[in-house]
Amino acid sequence: MHWTPPPKPAELTEHRLLQAILDGQFPIDSNLPAERELAALLGVTRPTLRETLQRLARDGWLEIRHGKPTRVRNYWVEGNLAVLAHIARRQDHLPQDFIPNLLSIRCLLAPAYTRLAIHNDAESIAQLLATYPDLADTPEAYTQADWELHRSLTIASRNPVFTLILNGFCELYAIMGKRYFALPAARAYSQQFYQKLLDCARQADEDAAETLTRQVMAESMRFWQQVSQSSLPKEI
Numbered sequence: 583m584h585w586t587p588p589p590k591p592a593e594l595t596e597h598r599l600l601q602a603i604l605d606g607q608f609p610i611d612s613n614l615p616a617e618r619e620l621a622a623l624l625g626v627t628r629p630t631l632r633e634t635l636q637r638l639a640r641d642g643w644l645e646i647r648h649g650k651p652t653r654v655r656n657y658w659v660e661g662n663l664a665v666l667a668h669i670a671r672r673q674d675h676l677p678q679d680f681i682p683n684l685l686s687i688r689c690l691l692a693p694a695y696t697r698l699a700i701h702n703d704a705e706s707i708a709q710l711l712a713t714y715p716d717l718a719d720t721p722e723a724y725t726q727a728d729w730e731l732h733r734s735l736t737i738a739s740r741n742p743v744f745t746l747i748l749n750g751f752c753e754l755y756a757i758m759g760k761r762y763f764a765l766p767a768a769r770a771y772s773q774q775f776y777q778k779l780l781d782c783a784r785q786a787d788e789d790a791a792e793t794l795t796r797q798v799m800a801e802s803m804r805f806w807q808q809v810s811q812s813s814l815p816k817e818i
Contacts, residue, residue, distance in 0.1 A: 595631060596637060599638060599643075609654065611653065613652065614651060641665060642655060643661065667750030684754075685802065685806060689803065693796040694739075695741065696791050698738070698788075699735040699738035699739045707783045710731065710734055711777075711779060719769060728763075728772065771801065
């Protein structure tokens with residue numbers, strides 16, 4: 583039997599602090615309580631608190647100032663990819679425009695990494711896509727397949743930054759993908775994309791693959807607007 587080890591004190595402290603920041607208990611540009619008081623509030627030792635504060639400062643949540651209170655950064659402006667990945671895992675704290683903004687970024691990145699993938703390793707992409715006509719016609723199957731495709735494309739691009747960015751949204755992708763692919767039209771459209779991209783891969787046509795991906799990513803934003811305005815449940 584495999585047991586999940588309990589969270590370490592520093593991990594629990596980080597979770598509680600981030601919860602307080604995102605809930606507005608410690609809003610942007612506010613100062614945290616003094617170290618002794620904050621440690622007592624969180625029920626941890628001061629060394630554990632210091633370790634957590636240093637980690638959150640490194641990730642862009644906090645600014646530690648010598649001789650002054652620790653400030654909560656404006657993480658939307660001063661944060662980094664660690665902040666973005668954490669917020670993406672928090673469904674209850676996503677701003678209304680977060681998903682459209684994320685899809686806009688995908689419209690910029692996906693054509694680029696798809697072009698590189700077809701240029702570098704069209705054969706492996708073709709082998710993967712050759713299995714896609716047999717996908718089960720369910721939101722879950724399409725969500726998993728779409729994730730595997732884009733992750734494979736980023737890996738084949740040989741630019742690991744693309745993969746690291748995508749991996750930061752793994753949990754959000756799984757949840758939102760099931761909502762998106764609950765639309766039969768979205769599944770049908772994606773199946774067309776997979777088959778056209780398969781043709782591009784078999785022909786090693788990176789130009790066509792880039793153009794196709796750009797068109798499909800833009801169309802996916804329109805499908806998402808339908809999903810977000812529909813009465814579909816938030817989690818399937």
